[in-house]
Amino acid sequence: MNTIGVLALQGAVREHIRSIEETGAAAVEIKRKEQLTQIDGLILPGGESTTMRRLIDSYGFFDAIQKFGKQGKPVFGTCAGLILMANAIENQEQTHLGLMDMKVARNAFGRQVASFEANLDVNDVGVAFNAVFIRAPYILEMGSDVEVLAAYKNRAVAARQGHYLCTAFHPELTDDNRLIEYFAQMVEQSKQTLAF
Numbered sequence: 001m002n003t004i005g006v007l008a009l010q011g012a013v014r015e016h017i018r019s020i021e022e023t024g025a026a027a028v029e030i031k032r033k034e035q036l037t038q039i040d041g042l043i044l045p046g047g048e049s050t051t052m053r054r055l056i057d058s059y060g061f062f063d064a065i066q067k068f069g070k071q072g073k074p075v076f077g078t079c080a081g082l083i084l085m086a087n088a089i090e091n092q093e094q095t096h097l098g099l100m101d102m103k104v105a106r107n108a109f110g111r112q113v114a115s116f117e118a119n120l121d122v123n124d125v126g127v128a129f130n131a132v133f134i135r136a137p138y139i140l141e142m143g144s145d146v147e148v149l150a151a152y153k154n155r156a157v158a159a160r161q162g163h164y165l166c167t168a169f170h171p172e173l174t175d176d177n178r179l180i181e182y183f184a185q186m187v188e189q190s191k192q193t194l195a196f
């Protein structure tokens with residue numbers, strides 16, 4: 001059985017744990033970096049990216065997560081997790097894990113529409129997702145290795161780069177598990193590849 005961890009320093013952890021379990025994979029809350037060796041894929045949840053970054057540093061996760069990704073193990077960032085994965089952030093000098101070749105804008109849909117839901121199709125995954133956006137970022141620019149999977153009002157809001165996946169919205173807040181199932185398949189494929 002595959003085991004998927006959720007970085008459990010801050011943010012929407014419990015909802016991800018539930019959705020992972022519903023795919024049939026084992027779910028673990030990751031609170032110490034040593035636990036990363038026990039999982040096959042990692043989710044970086046939504047929350048507040050600057051707070052999460054502070055906690056990543058204080059618990060010594062920074063190098064450990066980068067190493068996890070460089071080993072070819074899948075990582076899925078939702079909302080603040082997407083910001084953590086980007087290698088550039090608009091109007092901000094500090095970047096975080098830099099796993100994906102993309103520049104993101106934070107709180108990008110503006111104050112009036114801080115939270116909203118939209119009906120989205122996600123390439124490779126399915127149609128008619130009820131996507132929940134909460135003070136969401138979007139992807140402004142990306143390298144040629146990054147494939148946009150979904151857009152809202154012409155803004156890229158879901159993308160994949162090899163074994164890295166990100167969404168600006170929160171799939172864990174609905175009971176539509178197609179995105180987490182897609183990630184679980186990425187985890188299964190990488191496990192088979194890495195075994196050889």
Ligand SMILES: NC(=O)CC[C@H](N)C(=O)O
Pocket residue numbers: 045046047048049050078079080081083106107134135136137
């Ligand atoms: N729902 C979310 O994860 C919001 C992300 C938050 N606006 C940030 O910049 O980190």
